[in-house]
Amino acid sequence: MQPPCRYLLLLLYLLFLSGTWADLEESFTVRLLQTSTFQNTSFVDTEGLGLLEDIELGSLDKHTWTIRFYQPWVRPALPRSDWDTIQNMIRIYLQQFNHLINEGAMQKDVPYPFVAQCMAGCELYPNRTSRAFAYVGYNGQDFLSFDVDNATWLLSQDTNLSRYVQAVLQNFTAFSELVEVLFNDTCVDDMELLLHYGRAALERQELPVATVFARTPKPDQLLLVCHVTGFYPRPISVAWLQDGQEVPPGPALNTSTILPNSDLTYQIRSILAGATRDRHSYDCRVRHRSLGKGSLLIPWGNSELVLITGLGAGTWVARPAATALWVWRRRKHQQMEESDSRNSILSKEA
Structure with a gap:
């Protein structure tokens, strides 16, 4: 059985393959967010969202577990076969996640309904170094966090349930090794494609x-x-x-x-x-x-x-x-209108 967040992190790896480095002089963070509401042992309502900074890249259709793209430049970044692989991986991940959470809830007599959340991603700095993170939440509160440097899961709250989940996750050493490789070694390269395709959106500015x-x-x-x-x-x-x-x-x-x-x-x-x-x-x-x-x-x-x-x-x-x-925008629009008017007059005179 694969642990929670493993496939979520794998999705990050597939989403951000090699590309041309965008010369941007600031830090950027990519996050994959998941919220799963467990109504009972047989019904789970899941929502997912991908973000580059505050730009919504796409979401998860909770009925079909397929990706809905929000930015026109996200889908062309990868070939169709890669997106098919990502969607298959989403389905596998959610099946495993739901099974493991339900299993733990039954063993520890956790009352239904409850909400489980997972967030994974990395932050890229201007010097091309990066910091990875992965968090698990329970009923809107911090539950566990992953220490990438030491490859260990840390308790955010000390309960029987959190210790149980910590022990389950800690036994998946392959997952810990995967996180270290993906985020300590390849986050910079993986982020390049997304920054390249989304540069115009990232550099957008609106006057106050x-x-x-x-x-x-x-x-x-x-x-x-x-x-x-x-x-x-x-x-x-x-x-x-x-x-x-x-x-x-x-x-x-x-x-x-x-x-x-x-x-x-x-x-x-x-x-x-x-x-x-x-x-x-x-x-x-x-x-x-x-x-x-x-x-x-x-x-x-x-x-x-x-x-x-x-x-x-x-x-x-x-x-x-x-x-x-x-109102800065009004002044800007007035200047544009005046410029268009002048151009129209010159065109008629010509």
Whole structure:
């Protein structure tokens, strides 16, 4: 019997064969995610997803156990015969996984229903070194993790069930050796093809839309809100400046996590608490890859809208009365429309 995650890791090996190295100056992570809900000993509902960073490569049809491709460049990366092999391996893996989990659940009197999860993948660094990982979860909690360097499974929670699964997995020495070879020796080469085909998607950039406005939940309380949305990729820096100095983390500063939008971009909100009679000046500063070395600097509390360009640091400043709003995409579209209009006039004149 093959252990859980072995075929999941083999899929990574088949997915990322040799190709042309993409000259990208950052780290990249590929992950295969599996969630299996065991309703009883005879019915298991399984979902699977493949990701390169936050780009969804494809998912698993839970009824047929076949791959559904989400990106047009994923399927052409491998010949049809390789995809057939991968789909057959998915079926074998899931059959073995379900059998082993059900067997352990019955031996340890685990109550149904429950959820088992598995995540495997590797992270590739700019110097062409890599780090592999494999995790098993149970009912939404960390359960086991694989130490690639020592080829051992580590307990994330110490229970009779986790010790049982750990012992079963640890007996599969061939699996441990496979993980070491795949991820310590070949992850760099295996990742090349995917990075090559997906380079345009990985380098996609969307400019942020930043808005600053105020709320007064109490007569003497002022909440300054900086809402930034529509940006891609995900990493972003949003900070408040008080009289030109960055406000450090504290009870007055509350920044949300980065949340996804429906159009495959992201949003974030930062709220700074103050007093209505506060006479300090405040600015919301946004830094993002799409802005290059510049940044968005949106002051609060000015009487008119002013666009300042040509600053040495490449900073853009918007100054409104009650709301500071700078929509980068709109400006970009206007420039394109003006350019098209000029080209049309020149064409008619010619």
